[in-house]
Amino acid sequence: MSSVLAIKPLSNTPASTRRVRHVDKSTFLVLPACIVIAAALLIPLANVLLLSLNRSQPGVIELSSNFTLANYTRFLWSPFYMRVLGKTVYIAAMTTTLCTVFGAILAMAIWRAPQHLRGVIVIVVISPLLVSIVTRTFGWMIVLGDNGLINSTLMSLGVINEPLRLMFTDGAVIVGLLHVFLPLMVLPILTALDRIDPNVPQAANTLGASRFTTATEVVLPLAAPGLVSGITIVFSLSMSSYITPALMGGPDSGMITTLIYQQFVVTFNWQFGATLVAILLAVSLVLVAVILFEFARRTRKWMVRQ
Amino acid sequence: MTDIVQGYSFRIVVWALYIFLLAPLVCVVIVSFNYEPVQSFPPSAWSLRWYGEALRNSNFVNGAFVSAWVALGATLIATPIGVMAALGLWSSSSRFKPALEALFIAPIIVPGLVTGISLLVALSAVEMRAAPVKLLIGHVLIVLPYVIRTTLASLAQINPSLKEAAETLGASYRQTLFEIILPLVRPGIVAGMIFGFILSFDDVNVSLFLVDARTTTLPISVMSYLQYSFDPSVAAISSLMIAMTFVITLVLERMFGLKRLFAGH
Numbered sequence: 001m002s003s004v005l006a007i008k009p010l011s012n013t014p015a016s017t018r019r020v021r022h023v024d025k026s027t028f029l030v031l032p033a034c035i036v037i038a039a040a041l042l043i044p045l046a047n048v049l050l051l052s053l054n055r056s057q058p059g060v061i062e063l064s065s066n067f068t069l070a071n072y073t074r075f076l077w078s079p080f081y082m083r084v085l086g087k088t089v090y091i092a093a094m095t096t097t098l099c100t101v102f103g104a105i106l107a108m109a110i111w112r113a114p115q116h117l118r119g120v121i122v123i124v125v126i127s128p129l130l131v132s133i134v135t136r137t138f139g140w141m142i143v144l145g146d147n148g149l150i151n152s153t154l155m156s157l158g159v160i161n162e163p164l165r166l167m168f169t170d171g172a173v174i175v176g177l178l179h180v181f182l183p184l185m186v187l188p189i190l191t192a193l194d195r196i197d198p199n200v201p202q203a204a205n206t207l208g209a210s211r212f213t214t215a216t217e218v219v220l221p222l223a224a225p226g227l228v229s230g231i232t233i234v235f236s237l238s239m240s241s242y243i244t245p246a247l248m249g250g251p252d253s254g255m256i257t258t259l260i261y262q263q264f265v266v267t268f269n270w271q272f273g274a275t276l277v278a279i280l281l282a283v284s285l286v287l288v289a290v291i292l293f294e295f296a297r298r299t300r301k302w303m304v305r306q
Numbered sequence: 307m308t309d310i311v312q313g314y315s316f317r318i319v320v321w322a323l324y325i326f327l328l329a330p331l332v333c334v335v336i337v338s339f340n341y342e343p344v345q346s347f348p349p350s351a352w353s354l355r356w357y358g359e360a361l362r363n364s365n366f367v368n369g370a371f372v373s374a375w376v377a378l379g380a381t382l383i384a385t386p387i388g389v390m391a392a393l394g395l396w397s398s399s400s401r402f403k404p405a406l407e408a409l410f411i412a413p414i415i416v417p418g419l420v421t422g423i424s425l426l427v428a429l430s431a432v433e434m435r436a437a438p439v440k441l442l443i444g445h446v447l448i449v450l451p452y453v454i455r456t457t458l459a460s461l462a463q464i465n466p467s468l469k470e471a472a473e474t475l476g477a478s479y480r481q482t483l484f485e486i487i488l489p490l491v492r493p494g495i496v497a498g499m500i501f502g503f504i505l506s507f508d509d510v511n512v513s514l515f516l517v518d519a520r521t522t523t524l525p526i527s528v529m530s531y532l533q534y535s536f537d538p539s540v541a542a543i544s545s546l547m548i549a550m551t552f553v554i555t556l557v558l559e560r561m562f563g564l565k566r567l568f569a570g571h
Contacts, residue, residue, distance in 0.1 A: 025394075025397070025479070026393075026394040026395070026397050026398035026400065027394070027398075027400075028394070029390045029391065029393050029394025029397075030390070030391045030394035030395060030398070030406055031394075032386075032387045032390060032391070033387050033388065033390065033391035033410060033450065033454065034391075034406070034409060036387060036446060036447070036450065037409055037410070037412055037413060037447070037450070040425065040443050040444075040446065040447055041412060041413055041416060041421060041424065041447055042412070043428065044424035044425055044427060044428035045416065045420065045421075045424045047424065047427055047428055047431070048420075048423060048424045048427050051427060061427065061430050061431065062431065063431070102319075102323055105316070105319055105320060105323065106320065106323050109316075109320040119559055121324075122559070123555060123556070123559055124324055124327055124328060125327060126555070127327065127328065127331060127552075127555070128327055128331075130504055130508075130551045130552075130554075130555050131331060131508065131547065131548055131551055132507075132508035132509075132510070132525045132528075132544075132547055133508070133510055133511075133525070134510060134525045134526075134528045134529045134532070134544070135331070135334060135508075135525075135528075135544040135547055135548060136330055136331070137532075138330075138334060138528075138532060138540055138541070138544055139329070139330025139331055139333050139334045139544075140330050141532075141536075142330070142333040142334060142337055142541075143329055143330055143333055148333075149329070149333055152348070179326065179327065179330065182323075182327065211313060236415075236417070237417065239417075240417030240418075240419055240420065242419050242511060242514070243510050243511070243529070247529070247532065247533075257419055260419065260423070261419075261514070264423055264426065264515060265515070270427060273423070274423075274427070277420055277423060280417075280420070281420065
């Protein structure tokens with residue numbers, strides 16, 4: 001203790017000069033990453049957003065300075081595009097809702113699991129994240145296909161005579177997305193749960209709260225920050241998922257990303273494709289902001305109630 | 307202590323969820339040992355023929371080489387940049403720190419599809435047509451945020467007095483960095499590298515717009531194969547990918563604990 005006190009004035013004297021050098025060093029250290037992210041992500045993204053304001057000209061890829069909102073009005077006045085947008089939001093909302101419920105359950109199971117089992121369970125829960133999305137989708141084709149796991153089991157049990165149509169439906173897309181994104185919901189909730197003082201739920205029990213009440217009224221509100229970050233991640237990623245709907249969806253399960261791919265790769269209408277990208281990002285941002293706002297409002301109400 | 311987690315209905319739901327998470331992966335592995343060229347579940351006869359078939363498919367083999375080289379290159383480029391950024395962020399007390407943190411997480415927040423499209427448009431504008439270079443740039447963006455996050459997570463666990471002690475004892479900034487700090491955060495750096503490598507190797511969303519007819523990654527060649535045929539050679543190549551990932555994951559969990567990679571701090 002005394003040595004710390006003895007050093008303090010020493011390091012205090014050149015404080016101003018040291019601080020300047022210190023800032024310079026950390027600026028130098030973060031600079032390459034800033035340049036990479038700005039040059040490879042932010043500037044290209046801004047470029048795409050500007051391109052969406054150019055008149056659509058299939059085959060033309062350069063940005064011109066004649067800006068117009070024509071692409072946006074084309075989108076907004078078309079019932080077809082609005083329907084696809086509605087479908088995208090519907091599938092993302094369903095995926096997020098199911099992910100929230102099941103993610104909370106799984107996170108609580110891991111939280112309560114004995115320490116030696118925890119690593120294994122975490123690997124099971126994270127495994128979908130670490131396997132290519134193509135492999136996972138292929139796995140679901142085997143499970144849900146006409147000769148797949150579910151149909152052949154049900155048929156050999158005599159429950160059904162003909163295979164159920166499970167693949168190439170909206171339901172298949174939602175199941176596939178749920179599988180992909182569940183780990184991204186579990187992990188933030190688990191982090192929030194790990195911060196809860198174990199005495200708190202115990203106190204609730206001692207004071208006579210039922211198991212269900214403890215879970216829903218005590219533990220979950222305390223884990224709310226994790227829930228919210230999970231919901232934010234899962235919702236925005238579901239909105240922009242492409243592979244799962246493309247491989248598992250039916251002819252009318254097209255999401256906005258399907259249209260984006262067509263505009264960029266098939267019809268080469270990059271200006272309209274860029275418009276679809278901008279609309280996708282804008283709608284995701286607005287809806288996520290609504291979720292965050294609603295959460296803040298509820299938290300305030302909850303705090304006032306206490 | 308009574309707790310909802312001990313209830314039977316809760317346990318049944320949890321087990322159903324474990325099965326839900328693992329079933330598609332297990333099914334892929336089972337089907338890969340099928341004998342018949344038509345996929346049926348469960349297989350009626352067993353063989354290893356589809357592994358041979360998959361390894362003779364030149365699209366898969368070339369794709370695997372492209373994916374491996376791109377993932378390796380991207381990891382080697384992103385690691386020094388990411389470690390430097392993490393060190394800078396750690397020692398920074400600047401008021402721009404939250405903005406920097408947001409910037410470093412941007413490649414995760416921006417959807418992969420949008421990253422790929424943005425790069426496609428920008429690189430076409432500067433007439434960059436070489437697919438390997440385009441892929442490499444895109445994949446550096448995939449790996450970078452994870453290296454930064456795992457390194458930061460390790461740095462956060464260093465006892466600050468170690469650094470102070472080294473400085474008090476007269477170590478230069480360089481000595482403190484290379485002899486005290488970097489050895490302590492090495493597990494975090496390695497975990498970030500491995501994890502970034504896996505994500506880059508498995509990526510489809512960013513790569514989709516950056517590949518061309520001659521240079522395609524493994525997941526994308528598997529995807530295009532899936533759109534035309536459905537034989538078990540896809541299951542075989544997928545099983546090999548699962549096996550690779552699983553081994554790496556086990557190593558990673560032993561070294562670092564996986565939860566921290568995603569959950570933030």
